[in-house]
Structures are given as C-alpha cells and as structure tokens.
Amino acid sequence: MTRGPVHLEVTVGYAVPRAGIPSAVSFRKWVAAALAGRIREANLAIRIVGTREGRALNRHYRGKDYATNVLSFPAELPEGLPDDIRLPLLGDLVLCAPVIAREAREQGKALNAHYAHLTVHGCLHLLGWDHEDPREAEAMEQLEREILAGLGIPDPYLDA
Numbered sequence: 001m002t003r004g005p006v007h008l009e010v011t012v013g014y015a016v017p018r019a020g021i022p023s024a025v026s027f028r029k030w031v032a033a034a035l036a037g038r039i040r041e042a043n044l045a046i047r048i049v050g051t052r053e054g055r056a057l058n059r060h061y062r063g064k065d066y067a068t069n070v071l072s073f074p075a076e077l078p079e080g081l082p083d084d085i086r087l088p089l090l091g092d093l094v095l096c097a098p099v100i101a102r103e104a105r106e107q108g109k110a111l112n113a114h115y116a117h118l119t120v121h122g123c124l125h126l127l128g129w130d131h132e133d134p135r136e137a138e139a140m141e142q143l144e145r146e147i148l149a150g151l152g153i154p155d156p157y158l159d160a
Helices: 024-035 051-062 097-107 111-126 134-150
Strands: 007-014 041-049 070-074 089-096
Touching: 007 024, 024 041, 024 111, 024 134, 041 051, 041 111, 051 070, 051 089, 051 097, 070 111, 089 097, 089 111, 097 111, 111 134
Parallel strands: 007 041, 041 089
Antiparallel strands: 070 089
C-alpha cells in the first residue's frame, strides 16, 4: 500500500445531457477514494455516454451486443519505455447513463450512490482487480464495500 495523498488528473466528458448526472467533482472524489492507498499518481478519463455509444463500445471491445453500466479500459503503455519511466496514465472509464439510471430505479438505489459504486468498481478494474472467479469476486466486492462505506454510501450488494 502506498501512503500519502494521491495526485489525480481526472477528466470527465459528458456525451449526454448532464441533467441528473453527478458533477465532475463527485467523480473525482469517488476516484480518489478508490485509488487511495493503492496508487500514488494517476491520470484517467471518464466518459458518460448514452445507450447507443455504450452498446457500440461493448460490442466492439467485449463482443456483447448491449449497453452495459461501466466499461474499463486500462492504459496500454507504448513498447520500449525504459523501466524507470512510469507514466501515471491509468486508463479510461465509460459509464452508460441510461443503464445506470435504469439499474438504480430497479434496485431501489440512490442514483449518485450507484454512480459512485460503478466508478469505484471501474477504478478497481483499472488497477487489475477482477471478478472472474468467485474468490476474486468476493474480495473485490468487499473492497468496494469498504471504499463506499468510507464515503458514507451503503453496501451496494445488499438487496433493496
């Protein structure tokens, strides 16, 4: 674990109307919470998209023909960089606003809490966390619970 503050550069782009979508300040707070103690410096972009773009990206990169709530794209650093050069580029997150709004309604969750959860979830993917097997999934979910609790957000895995 790294100690001290995280130096973050978070760019938030809105490809949909911003009404009802959290502010860039909120996204930065959630990213900082997800990365605190895990990385010292990070540069990442968050793009909030509609269903059409979310579906196209999910189809292109994951072969799944539907819009999903969050996609994580870890940075791929160029070949040939000397070992002592470490770029803070972490990657990109894509959040699909209509999917997130629908899920929050269906699950009885506050919309901001659901955005916070998916932002934290996506950041953990950028750090290499995964949920492919049950043990990894449980460890990742527990870490998400702890991070969100620190933000005053209830356990997202409890049934509403």
